[in-house]
Amino acid sequence: MMQQIEKRSHREVPNEEINMKTCPKQYVLAVGDALNAFTGKWKLFIIGALIPGKQRFSELEKNIPKINPRMLSKELRDLEANGIVKRKVNDSLPVSVEYELTPSGYAMRLMFDSMIDWGMQHRAWSMPGKITRQ
């Protein structure tokens, strides 16, 4: 269906040699999948922008402040390769390109809901500020 480039980044959540006592391996893999699917600075915003419906490249550019076209293009290709976004070329004149979430992409909402729950609770509860990374 879609050929995956099998190059593994040393930053990706690794799939091999998982040896945690209590978490079944397949679960860890699935979480890793979910994580790899929307990490990076921009993917979440792209998916969020597409939840209300399909959008064109330039619309996404406008709706996602500070993203540059190189990043938008790259992340869209990435999301497409992973079956989360579908690229549709309308052969009208002039040609227009529309991006849309796949069913799998829309299905992420449930996951986001639980992340929202955790994030809001965590903010209210234990954190005066926001989550950071060093």
Added chain:
Amino acid sequence: MMQQIEKRSHREVPNEEINMKTCPKQYVLAVGDALNAFTGKWKLFIIGALIPGKQRFSELEKNIPKINPRMLSKELRDLEANGIVKRKVNDSLPVSVEYELTPSGYAMRLMFDSMIDWGMQHRAWSMPGKITRQ
């Protein structure tokens, strides 16, 4: 409670200037929080290893294959700063240090469950291989 270093990495999901039409800003922030809390190559494995209970530095080293002490130490500090892991020094002789999930850390399980659901469905459904990043 805990002072946060407010340096922003250009890789973090940005909190400012969100302008997406339909997703309320606070939700996007919360998802971003959740995401920033466990991205990177190792955090998920550290949290996973701590779910069954507290562990010492060297135990974590053994249970997480291929992690090196620099990374383990750095990620633990990071998780601690974000209120996900608690570091406890036992003043026995010799001193031992134990790491444990905070209630907020344990609460991540619900989030992981929904990620597992999505990941497994996505694998079965639309992906012949696994999620990749370029």
Added chain:
DNA sequence: GTAAGTACTATACTAAAGTATAGTGCCATA
């Protein structure tokens, strides 16, 4: 006193992720 374990830190490096800026080819309208 030497070896081995615990819990790390320091230094130096590689590699990936993200930014900035300019440019391409196409078409439509003024």
Added chain:
DNA sequence: TATGGCACTATACTTTAGTATAGTACTTAC
């Protein structure tokens, strides 16, 4: 003819994440 929109790509660069390896300071056991 030129101006501007659309959907990108190319090139060069900076910043951050992760790796590799060695070393520290302490303690206990042999």
